[in-house]
Amino acid sequence: MKVVSWNCNGRFRDKFALLDTTYHADLYIIQECENPLTCSNDKYRDWVKNIIWQGENKNRGLGIFSRDLTVTRLDYPNYYMDNYLPFQCRNYNFIGVWAKQNYIEDEVLYAMLNASKFNKKTIWMGDMNSSVNWNKEHGKRNHSLFNNFMGNVGLYSAYHGVTSEKQGQESQPTFFLYRHLDKPFHIDYCYCNPAIVVNISVGTPDIWLKNSDHMPLEIVLNV
Template identity: 45%
Template structure:
């Protein structure tokens, strides 16, 4: 199973073909994408035959797109006005698609405190967290470190840090380049899951993707 998470920086209708041709994944988790139901782009609608979407702005939400014939089903959990977490099952596996928005990691800490029992199922939690431990002081007692501990207690690890043997906040690779500048790198996109399930994890290269977004795709194979 190949999964891609990417903040497309809007206008995904103009970018999905490039992403799909490059990865041909089973599942795409896309932040800042249009709601296919309210988009006039026919090719995008054809691509989105098997999808879920959540958001307030029809042009900028969180979408999940699966290959035709693959079983994708939403798990109905109250969001408690926290934005944006999209729980779903793909081929029977529990996922949480993430686009942390506005209050960023503070919303994530609250959300997964409420739904802690779901972490016992060893889900995949993946997406744009807009967070790093280097900004802990800005978030009081709802920080990336607190969220890490919540996940670790459930046996989930950040796969990048697990495979590269790096500490959070000391990353040598980036998932986000502020203003698309190569000299402004940050690590703010994550995949948390059971490390035993991982076959491959890679981050897209700046030269390949900076022309399309300030975020790099995460490629994960299970």
């Protein structure tokens, strides 16, 4: 199964065709996309038949899209942390993520509050807006604590597993601040059981920077 996560930086109705033509993924986890069910763009609204979307603003939300796979929303308590979208697909429990506001501090809290539901069939993927390089800014609930928690339930960053790069020393940025090539960061992730990972790749700025400050994150899973 091929899964792509991308913070599209809005106006996904004008960008979904490029993303789908490039990757033709089985499953898309899209941050900052408009609600397709209320969008006036017929092609976007009818692009795929299996959709879950949530957001307080119809123009900026978190969407799950699949052409052929069934996606079913899961009822995880979020304790008013609304930037997580749990769903089931192919007997795996995914958590789509679009971190904002308290960033990694909320991510640690959300994961720990739902710890009883996490296991090796959990896949956490999305725009985490976080790095171990920013640990000091977040006190105890930081990215290193998140890594340790996920590792305790058998889940690890797929990118770091495939590349053998260390956290905070990534050679492939997933984000360019203000779309400036001299301000690269790696802040988008997929945490899962490493045994199911076939490959993972990051989109390149020559193709994607004109569309978003984030690069798509593509993972191929043996599920």
